[in-house]
Each structure stands twice: as C-alpha cells, then as structure tokens.
Amino acid sequence: MGAPALAYGDAALSAFELDFFESGRRRRGPLGQVWGTRFETTEPVRDFRWTKGVESFAGWYYCMTVQGHVGYESWLERDRLILMDRDPQVVGIASQPFWLHWHDGTRSRRHAPDYFVRLADGRARVVDVRADHQVDEAATESFAATQHACEAAGWEFARVGAPDPVFMANVRWLARYRRRRCLRWPVAARLLDVFEEPLPLLDGVLEAGDRLEVLPVLFHLLWSGVLAADLRRELLHDDSLVWKERVR
DSSP, rough: OSSTOOOOOOHHHHHHHEEEETTEEEEEEEEETTTOOOGGGOOOOSOOOOTTSOOOOEEEEEEETTTTEESSSSSHHHHHHHHHHHHHTTEEEEEEEEEEEEEEOSSSEEOSSSSEEEEEEEEEEEEEEEEEEGHHHHHHHHHHHHHHHHHHTEEEEEEEOOOHHHHHHHHHHHTTTTTTTGOHHHHHOOOOOOOOOOEEHHHHHHSSHHHHHHHHHHHHOOOOOTTTEOTSSSSSOOOEEEEEOOOO
C-alpha cells in the first residue's frame, strides 16, 4: 500500500486493508471488498497473553450475547465487554476482529481494534478501549485512522475509557448471575409482582420467599433489565430501591 490513507469516499475503501480470519483461513483485502464480512463472528487475529508482573491481565469472558467465550487483553477491556454483554442493542461481539493496515504518508501502519460489535438494527460498531491517560500520540493516530476507515465503510467507531466505578462494580456483581440457570420462573413471577412498585431490595426478597432461593433470581432480573435499580449512585445494598421496569 504505497498511497497514504488520507483519501475520502471510494478512495479510502482502497487505501485501507483488513487482515482477518474467515472460516479458519487468513484473508487480506481492501476495505471496499471485505467490509461486508460478518466480523462479529471472526476469530481473534492475535493471541491473548498474560505475562507475570505486567499490569494488564488477558483472559476469556463467557458472553451471554454470543453464547461463547470472548477474549480481552486488560481488566478495562473485560469491563467494557461486560457492559456490551448487558446491552440489549448488542447482538454480536468479536474481539481483535482484524488488523487494519494503512500508510500514513511516511510508513506502513497497522492496528487491531479491540472489538467489532453488531447491533440489533444491523449497524456495525468498532470499539477501541483505552483509558484517557493512556492515549498517547501513536494511539491517537491509530484511533483517527480507524475512525476514518469506519466512516468509509459505514460503520460506527467508539473509543471508550474507564466506566463509572460505582456503576461498574454493581454490573460486575450482577454479571455473576447473567446465566439463564439463575432464572427460575415461579420465583421471577413473584418478584415481578412484589416489585410492581419501588420497594427496598431485602424487603421485596423476603416477601417473595427464602432469600437463598430468591436473591440469584433477583440479580438475574436486574442484570437483564427486567427489574431496575439505581446502579450509579451507590453499591447495591439491603435498602436499595428496586422496581419493575416499564416497557416503553
């Protein structure tokens, strides 16, 4: 790729190339030829490694959205993955979906975005995760090039940082109860009746039945958004108000 990836319109579709796995085979081609690939189903283009003594921690998260494991390369990426898994508008997620190649006018560059997301209305979103204080000049240039490529392909681009700590702590807790095995319909029905109007969490749980039986179901319903609470103001506790979410 000799020409700098500074063009717009159709020229940008040729200036950028994507390198990715499809059906177990490596592919590389101009953005304009491969943008229709279902990148939310592709395998990661690089391994997730963890090294002793390094702050970042890589791993695999079981994602209910895709019914399978999705990789992450840091705790921050994992947190953002959890939030996407809880988002009802997200229907597909893949980590490290492709290498984006371009020429900046001086040298060849490449960047692997953190996630490719498919939304319920068919839109595509490319997500890069980086805390604000870690966005240096090189990262800024990579994110700008990625956004440029996304605009050419008709995709959304988002660079996200650290979420609100209280909200994230609550959602991490609820994520422990994200699996369908926590949903017991008779208990769920009682909880929906009890929390028809706002009620302190523990009071409603005790009214619905034995707390050991009811709490996992309650947390699953809070995870799925069927029940609601103010997750941003403070950590969930016995007196947190819980209510049945209204369908709009």
